[in-house]
Amino acid sequence: MVFLIQNSQNRDTSALQIKLDEEPEEYSGYMSSDLIRLLGYMNDVECQDRLRGFLAIDEIQTKFDASIALARNGQTVDAAIWEELAASNDFRIELYEELEAMDKEALFPTKYRTQAYFAEAYLYNYASDDYSPSEIVLLGERKATFKGSLARFFIFKVAYGEEGEENAESYLGMVGPFSLDEKEWHSTDALTMIYWEEMFDKKKVDEWFRSLLKSAQEE
Structure with a gap:
C-alpha cells in the first residue's frame, strides 16, 4: 500500500x-x-x-x-x-x-502543572538559540510589584557546558510575572530574560534580579 x-x-x-x-x-x-x-x-x-x-x-x-x-x-x-x-x-x-x-x-x-515547571520550560526554550542549556537550576522565587500589581517571578541558573569544562558558562535567568495564585500555573504573559552582562555569581542574584525586573517594567 x-x-x-x-x-x-x-x-x-x-x-x-x-x-x-x-x-x-x-x-x-x-x-x-x-x-x-x-x-x-x-x-x-x-x-x-x-x-x-x-x-x-x-x-x-x-x-x-x-x-x-x-x-x-x-x-x-x-x-x-x-x-x-x-x-x-x-x-x-x-x-x-x-x-x-x-x-x-x-x-x-x-x-507538571506548576508555575515553576512552566517557567523552567519557557526559559529553556528562550535560552536554546544557538545552543541548548546543559542544565537549568531553580534558585527560588521572588514577589515583586510589576506594572502596578504584585506578582511572582522565578529565578534560575542557566548553564552551558559541564562545570569545569574550558568553555562552560552560566548566567542568571528570570521568568515572570505569574499570578500569586499557584493554581494559575500557566501564564501567557510571562517574560523570559537572562542577565548576559556577567557570568553567574550567587552573591549578585538579587542585584541582577532587580536589574532584569527594571528592564521588564520598561518593555
Missing part, C-alpha cells in the same frame, strides 16, 4: 513514497512526521495501530507527533507517554498548548 505525499522540506521538492508495510523504526526525523500526519488524517484501525507503533520509538519528537495524532482522533495514549513528554523542557509548553486546543488539557500530567 503506497501513498505519495509532497515533502516540503526536501530542497528539490521530490515526492516522498511512504510504505505502510514498513516498520515505524525505519523512519526518522521529517519522514516520520510526514507519515504520522498522513496516518492521523486517514484515521482508520490500521492507521491507528501504525501510530501506536511510533510510540515505542526512542525519539521524543516522534512520540510527541504520534501522541498528538492519536489524541486528536479520540484514541487513548498511555499516561507514561504523557508524563515523558511533559517532563521534557523541549515539549512541555507545546504539549499543553496542543492538548488545550483540543479541549483535552486534563490529559496533561498533574505533576
Whole structure:
C-alpha cells in the first residue's frame, strides 16, 4: 500500500513514497512526521495501530507527533507517554498548548502543572538559540510589584557546558510575572530574560534580579 505525499522540506521538492508495510523504526526525523500526519488524517484501525507503533520509538519528537495524532482522533495514549513528554523542557509548553486546543488539557500530567515547571520550560526554550542549556537550576522565587500589581517571578541558573569544562558558562535567568495564585500555573504573559552582562555569581542574584525586573517594567 503506497501513498505519495509532497515533502516540503526536501530542497528539490521530490515526492516522498511512504510504505505502510514498513516498520515505524525505519523512519526518522521529517519522514516520520510526514507519515504520522498522513496516518492521523486517514484515521482508520490500521492507521491507528501504525501510530501506536511510533510510540515505542526512542525519539521524543516522534512520540510527541504520534501522541498528538492519536489524541486528536479520540484514541487513548498511555499516561507514561504523557508524563515523558511533559517532563521534557523541549515539549512541555507545546504539549499543553496542543492538548488545550483540543479541549483535552486534563490529559496533561498533574505533576507538571506548576508555575515553576512552566517557567523552567519557557526559559529553556528562550535560552536554546544557538545552543541548548546543559542544565537549568531553580534558585527560588521572588514577589515583586510589576506594572502596578504584585506578582511572582522565578529565578534560575542557566548553564552551558559541564562545570569545569574550558568553555562552560552560566548566567542568571528570570521568568515572570505569574499570578500569586499557584493554581494559575500557566501564564501567557510571562517574560523570559537572562542577565548576559556577567557570568553567574550567587552573591549578585538579587542585584541582577532587580536589574532584569527594571528592564521588564520598561518593555
